[in-house]
Amino acid sequence: MAYTVSRRALLxxxxxxxxxxxxxAALAAAxxxxxxxxxxxxxxxSVTFGSNYSxxxxxxxxxxxxxxxxxxxxFTTKINTVDHNSFQENITRYLQGxxxxxxxxxxxxxxxxxxxxxxxxxxxxxxxxxxxxxxDAFKIASTGDDGKKYFVPFYNYPWALFYRKSLWQAxxxxxxxxxxxxxTLGATMKADGLSPIGFADKDxxxxxxxxxxxxxxxxxxDFHIQLMAYKHSWTDPKVKAVFDLWxxxxxxxxxxxxxxxxxxxxxxxxxxxxxxxxxxxxxxQQFKGADLDDLDFxxxxxxxxxxxxxxxEAPIDGFMVSKKAKNPDGAKEVLKYLATAQAQNTYLxxxxxxxxxxxxxxxxxxxxxxxxxxxxxxxxxxISQFLDRDANPTFASTVMIPALQKFINDSSDIDGLLKSIDxxxxxxxxx
Amino acid sequence: xxxxPLTAAAPATSTSPVGGRRRRRLRRFTRRDVGVLAVxxxxxxxxxxxxxxxxxxxxxxxxxxxxxxxxxxxxxxWRNYDQIFTIYEPFxxxxxxxxxxxxxxxxxxxxLGLFLAYLLDKNIRLTRVYQSLFYMPxxxxxxxxxxxxxxxxxxxxGALNVLLxxxxxxxxxxxxxxxxxxxxxxxxxxxxxxxxxVLYLAGLKAVDPALKEAAVIDGANERQVFFQVIFPTLRPxxxxxxxxTVIEALRAxxxxxxxxxxxxxLELLSVLVTQNxxxxxxxxxxxxxxxxxxxxxxxxxxxAYLTQIVREDRS
Numbered sequence: 001m002a003y004t005v006s007r008r009a010l011l012x013x014x015x016x017x018x019x020x021x022x023x024x025a026a027l028a029a030a031x032x033x034x035x036x037x038x039x040x041x042x043x044x045x046s047v048t049f050g051s052n053y054s055x056x057x058x059x060x061x062x063x064x065x066x067x068x069x070x071x072x073x074x075f076t077t078k079i080n081t082v083d084h085n086s087f088q089e090n091i092t093r094y095l096q097g098x099x100x101x102x103x104x105x106x107x108x109x110x111x112x113x114x115x116x117x118x119x120x121x122x123x124x125x126x127x128x129x130x131x132x133x134x135x136d137a138f139k140i141a142s143t144g145d146d147g148k149k150y151f152v153p154f155y156n157y158p159w160a161l162f163y164r165k166s167l168w169q170a171x172x173x174x175x176x177x178x179x180x181x182x183x184t185l186g187a188t189m190k191a192d193g194l195s196p197i198g199f200a201d202k203d204x205x206x207x208x209x210x211x212x213x214x215x216x217x218x219x220x221x222d223f224h225i226q227l228m229a230y231k232h233s234w235t236d237p238k239v240k241a242v243f244d245l246w247x248x249x250x251x252x253x254x255x256x257x258x259x260x261x262x263x264x265x266x267x268x269x270x271x272x273x274x275x276x277x278x279x280x281x282x283x284x285q286q287f288k289g290a291d292l293d294d295l296d297f298x299x300x301x302x303x304x305x306x307x308x309x310x311x312x313e314a315p316i317d318g319f320m321v322s323k324k325a326k327n328p329d330g331a332k333e334v335l336k337y338l339a340t341a342q343a344q345n346t347y348l349x350x351x352x353x354x355x356x357x358x359x360x361x362x363x364x365x366x367x368x369x370x371x372x373x374x375x376x377x378x379x380x381x382x383i384s385q386f387l388d389r390d391a392n393p394t395f396a397s398t399v400m401i402p403a404l405q406k407f408i409n410d411s412s413d414i415d416g417l418l419k420s421i422d423x424x425x426x427x428x429x430x431x
Numbered sequence: 432x433x434x435x436p437l438t439a440a441a442p443a444t445s446t447s448p449v450g451g452r453r454r455r456r457l458r459r460f461t462r463r464d465v466g467v468l469a470v471x472x473x474x475x476x477x478x479x480x481x482x483x484x485x486x487x488x489x490x491x492x493x494x495x496x497x498x499x500x501x502x503x504x505x506x507x508x509w510r511n512y513d514q515i516f517t518i519y520e521p522f523x524x525x526x527x528x529x530x531x532x533x534x535x536x537x538x539x540x541x542x543l544g545l546f547l548a549y550l551l552d553k554n555i556r557l558t559r560v561y562q563s564l565f566y567m568p569x570x571x572x573x574x575x576x577x578x579x580x581x582x583x584x585x586x587x588x589g590a591l592n593v594l595l596x597x598x599x600x601x602x603x604x605x606x607x608x609x610x611x612x613x614x615x616x617x618x619x620x621x622x623x624x625x626x627x628x629v630l631y632l633a634g635l636k637a638v639d640p641a642l643k644e645a646a647v648i649d650g651a652n653e654r655q656v657f658f659q660v661i662f663p664t665l666r667p668x669x670x671x672x673x674x675x676t677v678i679e680a681l682r683a684x685x686x687x688x689x690x691x692x693x694x695x696x697l698e699l700l701s702v703l704v705t706q707n708x709x710x711x712x713x714x715x716x717x718x719x720x721x722x723x724x725x726x727x728x729x730x731x732x733x734x735a736y737l738t739q740i741v742r743e744d745r746s
Contacts, residue, residue, distance in 0.1 A: 089709045092500040117501040202606065202691050258695050259586045259606020268587070394499075394714050398706055402521055405695040409608055423518040428714075 045075045047330040050094065050103035050322075052087035057285075061350040068346055069337045077334060095119040099322040101331035107141040107316040108385035109228070110393060111151045114320070115144035121321040122148035126332050130339035133358045137383045141316055152319045152335045153357035155344060158373050159209050159313040159386075160297040161197075162269065162283050163276040173275070175298045179217075179245075182301045186252035189275040195254040198277035200265035201408055202258055204401035208387035210278055211404065212313050215242045217303035221311040221382040228390040230429040234422035240414055245303070247411040257408050280315070281373050284353040292352065295369060299376065310381030315389055316357060392428055399424045487726065494720035500713045511720035522721070525698040528612055532619065532699070533680035540620040541676055544627025549657065551628070552635040566629055568622040577689025580618045581605070608696025615686060615697060623679060627672055634668035635661070670739060677732045681725065700725045 053062045059081055066077045080100055087094070087104075094103075095114060105111060114120050127149045131139065134153060142151040167173075171192060176182040186196035201207040216224045219238045226232050227239065254265065254274055262279060266286035269277040277283060278300065287295050299309045319338055321331045337343050344356035345365060352367055355374045363374055377383065388396035403421050407414075494511055498504045515522050547565055551558050568576065583590050584604035592601040604614040638661055646660045662669075684701040687693040693702030700721060707718030 092713055096501065119501065202695075204692065204694055256586045256601070256603040256606050258608070258691075259603040259611075264585075264587060394707075398521075398714070402694055405608075406520075409695070420518065420520055424514075424520075427514050427518065 047077045048100040049079045050100035051079050051081045052084045052104045054083045061347045065347045101325040101327050105320045108389035110389045115150040120150045124149050153316045154318040155354040156314045156316040157281040157354045159280045161276045162297045164294050165296050167272045176301045179303045195274045196252040198265040198269050198274035199253040199257040200260035200262045202261050207404040213300040216311040220307045235418050243414045282353040312380035313384045314377045315386045395428045490719045494723045496716040498716045511717050521698045525700045535616045536623050536676045540623040544624045545631050547628045548631035565625040569625045574685045574689045577686040611696045634665045
């Protein structure tokens with residue numbers, strides 16, 4: 001008898017144990033949704049912020065920036081930082097689930113897409129008070145397809161050809177103004193034992209930057225943006241000409257790009273193994289102290305004199321308010337602050353690669369590179385964002401990355417490549 | 432197991448002086464047992480239905496839509512499948528790579544594991560040290576194996592090019608799409624061999640030494656003993672190893688994802704599912720269609736395996 005009783009007790013215990021395991025699982029879903037009602041609306045000055053500034057330096061810079069705001073305005077802002085890549089990959093689920101009041105995001109198609117899906121709150125009232133801080137190019141970049149504003153620009157950074165001044169002085173290299181001069185310079189560098197143009201595409205996206213530059217120099221900004229929106233076919237002879245031009249330049253690029261990360265290529269530039277490197281100014285993250293002072297850049301040279309070099313690629317990072325925000329009014333106040341010159345200066349003090357989006361930001365704290373970048377962007381006739389921000393992101397990641405990597409491996413079959421890109425683009429853009 | 436409380440209870444109650452209560456008691460216990468069992472079985476069955484079957488059926492349903500995670504679900508029939516087979520370039524490379532994975536694990540890693548197990552079973556000196564060494568990679572997650580592979584294979588900074596004296600004309604082990612799959616497969620073999628070895632080692636320990644002795648007395652040489660006596664008795668292990676190898680080949684993911692997100696020659700079906708479904712403007716319908724193709728393939732292997740098991744149980 002005693003034996004059986006202890007068995008029951010054991011079974012009972014097991015049952016409880018199983019229940020204890022199962023119940024939290026069942027509750028987890030419920031908790032997720034019940035959270036939403038808590039802590040909202042009533043407390044006006046409590047705002048949550050979804051941030052993808054996950055690297056140490058920008059993370060601290062952003063925390064400092066918001067802390068300054070909290071102190072002066074009596075707000076309580078809570079930053080939920082998520083790893084950069086995970087944040088981007090999960091953005092759809094994030095915005096539909098239980099998003100923070102405001103979140104970090106990018107201008108361009110990427111912003112317009114989520115605005116069009118109704119996942120963002122229009123913030124024209126914010127722009128009524130911050131509009132004077134921004135140039136027209138930034139206003140356009142913050143506007144959704146429906147003409148409403150959805151985005152507050154924080155900073156941006158230019159893409160250009162970076163080089164080390166000391167190396168170029170020692171070898172007597174001159175900044176090339178045209179594509180022919182670039183070819184000649186490249187040949188000289190090759191003879192000097194350098195990789196003329198540093199190149200890395202293991203991450204998949206850096207080669208998009210090269211395509212953007214070549215396409216904008218050859219076919220102009222308008223054609224480029226229309227191509228990104230698939231208003232032109234990828235089999236257009238104008239696109240083929242871009243790839244032909246690139247193919248001709250390929251021998252000047254550092255070999256083995258598909259096995260190299262941009263950080264490695266940046267280190268090769270730092271070690272004076274590469275003559276120059278086409279990348280965003282965040283390349284400066286890999287340079288410190290005297291090496292950083294030695295870093296300089298120039299615009300991608302002219303390909304067609306009738307088109308010139310007026311188009312600059314300068315992706316804008318900034319903020320949006322989510323549709324499901326519990327405290328949209330508080331979030332808007334935070335965004336108004338982040339649009340000020342003061343906030344952007346606070347942030348950029350610790351981030352040497354970027355330039356404030358606010359035209360009134362104090363440039364005196366900039367290093368030489370930032371000053372030049374600010375002037376470079378300021379002088380731009382048109383500003384593009386980047387292939388994966390100007391085009392449909394699905395197209396960019398699932399079609400363009402494999403296609404460009406294939407082109408880097410073997411540039412012989414351009415027609416076949418473009419045909420494949422075009423048929424996949426059609427299937428994605430017309431869905 | 433489930434019937435043991437009953438049989439244990441029956442003799443205990445039969446000695447009870449109150450005979451009339453015996454039956455009632457027994458029945459009450461039975462009902463409680465049934466209740467307990469229903470709950471204990473019910474929870475896993477419910478979880479299984481909700482987490483496996485419901486999601487599977489949802490995936491199949493979504494694979495016929497153009498759902499992107501936000502807008503309304505739109506029915507598109509077989510279009511996703513049509514596009515995967517015709518214009519989606521990475522698909523056939525992924526199929527080829529999965530087959531290569533299966534072939535290499537099955538034809539190289541598995542025999543190698545069996546070979547090592549056979550040697551270690553002979554109780555050679557330091558056998559435990561060797562066992563630990565060969566088994567070590569199994570303990571490492573494939574993502575870690577991926578990082579180790581990067582350290583070894585990196586074109587500019589990797590150890591392999593230096594060891595081969597190719598630092599001046601480096602081979603791009605991970606960037607060249609004709610080479611990188613083989614480089615990665617070496618890492619996968621390294622890991623799978625240890626896994627198979629441990630399974631076979633356990634199997635070999637269970638082989639009756641008398642069988643071997645009898646064969647030797649009958650004049651069989653080592654090779655004959657192995658192929659005609661030992662290997663056939665390992666049949667249950669062989670099936671397990673076969674299934675594990677197929678599963679490993681179909682679910683391979685983390686090592687290529689750690690290296691270059693599974694692109695540029697390292698495409699795998701599992702990676703394509705992830706790339707399409709996880710993303711900003713997710714192509715959930717399209718990704719689901721690839722997942723269904725992967726599911727259909729796996730189901731083929733599962734059915735073959737179950738048929739085998741059932742047949743064995745009968746005999």
